[in-house]
Amino acid sequence: MRKLALSDEILLSIEKPARYIGGEINMVVKNPKDVAIRFCMCFPDVYEIGMSHLGIQILYDMFNKRDDIYCERVYSPWPDLDSIMRRDNIPLFALESQQPVKDFDFLGITLQYEMCYTNILQILDLSGIALNAKDRTNADPFVIGGGPCAYNPEPIADFFDMFYIGEGETAYYKLMDKYKEWKSSEKDRLDFLKMAAAIPGIYVPQFYNVSYNEDGTLKEFNPTVYEAAKTVVKQVELDMSETYYPQKPLVPYIKATQDRVVLEIQRGCIRGCRFCQAGMIYRPIRPRSLDFLKKHAKTMLKATGYNEITLSSLSSSDYKELPELVYWLMDEFKDKKINIALPSLRIDAFALDVMSKIQDVRKSSLTFAPEAGTQRMRNVINKGLSEEEILNGAMDAFLGGWNRVKLYFMLGLPGETYDDVEGIAILSDKIAREYYTIPKEKRNGRVNIVTSTSIFVPKPFTPFQWAPMDTKEEAAKKRDFLLSKVREQLNARSIKYNCHDEDVSELEGVFARGDRKLCSVIRQAYENGCMFDAWTEYFCYDKWIDAFKDKNVDMEFYIRREREEDEIFPWDFIDIGVTKEFMFKEYLNSKAEIVTPNCREKCAGCGAAKFNCGVCVEKRN
Amino acid sequence: MKARIKFSKTGSMRFIGHLDVMRYFQKAFLRADIKVSYSQGFSPHPLMSFTSPLGIGLSSDAEYMDITLEESDIPSVMIDKINSVMNDEIRVNGFSFLKDTAKPSMSVLAACDYIIAVKPEHTSQLANKEFIKKRLDDFIKQDKIEILKKTKKSEKITDIRGSIYHISDNIKDFVKMTGHDYDKSSINEMCLPILYCQLSAGSVVNLKPEVVLEALCNYSGIEYNSSVYQIHRLEMYADADGQLIPMSHYEEN
């Protein structure tokens, strides 16, 4: 019988004890004593969210392929268990062996969104690992961060021994080999950090010296040891069909957010929307081969017993062989009642055909993400989706029996006017009007439109990294204005309007483009009791405001300024391939409302071609 | 064709709720290439149902599930096939075909057997042989055993005496009482069994072993602390014209 870290008493007193017992189907079992390296992989949010993350599954599989490594997992204990662990002094443990995280060689934390930053401190704290990297000793694991937020690691730089910049498949083995070398040499902690810093893609924050100008902007950002490079180059998996991919993904007992097989069909995006960080940092787009995908779909469905598979990518419609893949899946698994999920699909004839076959038309909805309400604004953000395409797509769908539409927009995009905001209401209404042009007897009841807005947050490594963000007050004003405009529309009763919380977006804005001065604020907020900030029921804006006041850090500085062309950004030391010059050119294009063609139409010379792979080396016809 | 599966649930699987166990089996069947029949319609679901969900924290030798299959091998092959894709703490230990006309097991459930044991690193006065013998004798001799049933809306006094079919402090006597032959139980070996009981179950009166235990504690003047005890289900019975038949043998084909 597996020995559990928590007593029956505790497990029976908390919500969803299955979050902490491990033992899932396809969990890797090794004897920790038989391996040279113990790696604990962490997603700093609750189990159901963390278990849904593909990146961890890929790395879990990749690490465990090696006999000398045992990779285990840990997620954030929910507040109910958190308080019990503090009360009873129970150290945080990994799910596989149920042994303390502190005894591991590495703790790898994936950074998917800014609002998990206080959860990182919770993980370290409960593990008994010093919060600041500089205070750690050889008794502590090396704490390493990776994932999208590692592209601006500065606000959390103090808490990490190192960051991995790029795609995990490429340099981790090298790091592990260096670690074994170091471990047997009995040198001190700093020596290993130096060895690590010399590996391309590894960033060790404490080896860099930061100085500031009087106005608070960065003056210099320089390495202090020979091993640390001036710029850290993002690591890219060159061949997506010859690489690690789990054959037997873990299957949780409780329902995870993503309760299905996830098949990543390609990485990257050709579109270059100017607000989108993923579209830049994962450049260039690299599709996986059809053979690879078919083979993995089969193996993974068989090994997990899932009855659903989702094709994941930033923009599925740009996968050239999508129809072939989808029709193959439908055919191959038609007897097994396997569902196929296709997120991020553009509505066109193919999409409608597939959707009508895999979903209940009456219950499912069409999704459009125009992101902005007017054509002018869509040109500003380089979103190549015209009103005509939306209306035609919607009309085709309505004729096919659909009557639910979901629309996603952003408020507060650079240069947005109130006309652009009103455009969101008008476009929503136009779609409803399209519907009512269909003769009554051919309609399927009333049309149902859900219009959602999120608040635009400028992100590093996007053309909008120079742009100011709306204040909370502006955002709220625009939201109220939009609501009143929605109410004025002819079909107001068919349109439901949802919006995002401004407080959270404001903090996201601060952290996204933040610098090292924020480390102390985050630590203070954690000490004030902030945790699970991504959860509305736990998010406490006032505690954050107190932390900023305490540490004398001004939020406005990070969100309100339009930055100068030549300002040094905290993340400039990272080279993602796409150049700063290209992004600035795109910023100017946005102001001029000029559209830039996508990678397949015409190479825009963004800089990512230096990786010499994917779309950059594809033939264009 | 219809079949009834019997399985055990122990160790860490005690913390998996029955809806999750249902999903677990759905996936296990897909992994094992077992062809379960599906309902019709746009979101078809596999035809399977549990006899009686087990509370979180309890372990069991005898959980039952009825399924409808498109095709099947002989029982021993089916058991091996399913077990080859299962974890160590949920094991299939019985598989029998049912008549096509068989009623769903949940509608014929009449009684369940349980072991009540003291968990390792815990103590209870009830673990004292003399003490429990004396108290249990007196306890069961009562004409009425009244408990206070609390629901969200009301409080009600109920007599549970008639729903306790058999109760004993040792397995030997218990076997004589029930006349049933038990396999070796998979209850955690570190637990110390103190009580065996057969209780009314199903849709008419479903008496929970915790309730009996609490009543006994109250009667014996000791404090009831649920975290001290491990409760383990041993068997489930169907009512066949007044006779209790183990679920695995009921309406067999």
Ligand code: SF4
């Ligand atoms: S289509 Fe635009 S928003 Fe979507 S991933 Fe690509 S660049 Fe980003």
Ligand code: SF4
């Ligand atoms: S170099 Fe050209 S083709 Fe390659 S990612 Fe950049 S714009 Fe696209």
